[in-house]
Amino acid sequence: MYERSNEKQKENNTAKQSFIKSLLQAAVEEVKSISKGAVAMVLVCAIISVLGISLFASNAENQQLANDKAGLSDKLSEKNEQINKLEESLEATQKDVAEKNEIIQNQQEEIENSQIEKEQIGEALKEQIENLDLTGSAASRSDGEINSIEDAIAETELLIRDYFGYTEQGNELISALYDKAEAFRDEIDRYPDLYPTEGGVGSPFGYRKDPINGTTKFHTGIDLGSFTGTPIFAAAKGEVTYVGFESGYGLYVLVDHGNGFETKYAHLDEAFVQVGDMVEKGDHIAAMGATGRVTGPHLHFEVILNGEFKNPADYIM
Numbered sequence: 001m002y003e004r005s006n007e008k009q010k011e012n013n014t015a016k017q018s019f020i021k022s023l024l025q026a027a028v029e030e031v032k033s034i035s036k037g038a039v040a041m042v043l044v045c046a047i048i049s050v051l052g053i054s055l056f057a058s059n060a061e062n063q064q065l066a067n068d069k070a071g072l073s074d075k076l077s078e079k080n081e082q083i084n085k086l087e088e089s090l091e092a093t094q095k096d097v098a099e100k101n102e103i104i105q106n107q108q109e110e111i112e113n114s115q116i117e118k119e120q121i122g123e124a125l126k127e128q129i130e131n132l133d134l135t136g137s138a139a140s141r142s143d144g145e146i147n148s149i150e151d152a153i154a155e156t157e158l159l160i161r162d163y164f165g166y167t168e169q170g171n172e173l174i175s176a177l178y179d180k181a182e183a184f185r186d187e188i189d190r191y192p193d194l195y196p197t198e199g200g201v202g203s204p205f206g207y208r209k210d211p212i213n214g215t216t217k218f219h220t221g222i223d224l225g226s227f228t229g230t231p232i233f234a235a236a237k238g239e240v241t242y243v244g245f246e247s248g249y250g251l252y253v254l255v256d257h258g259n260g261f262e263t264k265y266a267h268l269d270e271a272f273v274q275v276g277d278m279v280e281k282g283d284h285i286a287a288m289g290a291t292g293r294v295t296g297p298h299l300h301f302e303v304i305l306n307g308e309f310k311n312p313a314d315y316i317m
């Protein structure tokens, strides 16, 4: 549009110029043919006037075009500036995106690393739990040791939950730990260390003068308490394997603890369990009495390990 109008302007100017040229030629011819200088002067003045008006008009149009051009040029640079700004902003955004991508990548790497770390810890914990040997030596464990094992179990449980939460892996590790803990507690439960009644020790384990005939005899248990009806408790968890009467022991209960240990409760007034019953440590299984070969009411309590009489005091006191 701009180009075209410019072209048109040029054409106009050329036409004007040829017109002026022809006028000048005519004037020259006139000067040549008419000898009067005044006429020639008038003609020349007229021509100059036409030429002047024509040039003025042409200048005004050119000025308008120049203004238009300047306006368009301004707009163009304005647009260019906007484009530059957009490009800058785009560049900044791209940079930002690249930075964020890097952060995400780093985080993913961290997650992967922590995943690997978790797996390693998981394996270590699994091995630790598998190697936990909590059973087989309950006899040598003090209450303090038992407490510290319980603490270790609780700490391991927390550690597993911290690292693995309630995931499948976490649950598997917890389950393995619980199996170990349960076995440990079961062994503790089956270890006959509960003082099985109330009252003091009347007669200790070992060789002693027989209270009835005065001869030296081996006392296979320990005599406790002195009142008929005093409650008697199972010294450990186990299964009742005998409830019955013998002349020496009177009415007695035998409990097998499943770990080589048996405990016997004799001279009972009454038994509250039957053969085949499972009892927990501390269960009220009988009442103290004076049945069998006795001088008065008491509990004759025996601890038997793999068929051998042991000193109950070593376990219950």
Ligand SMILES: [Zn+2]
Pocket: 203, 219, 221, 222, 223, 299, 300, 301
């Ligand atoms: Zn006795």
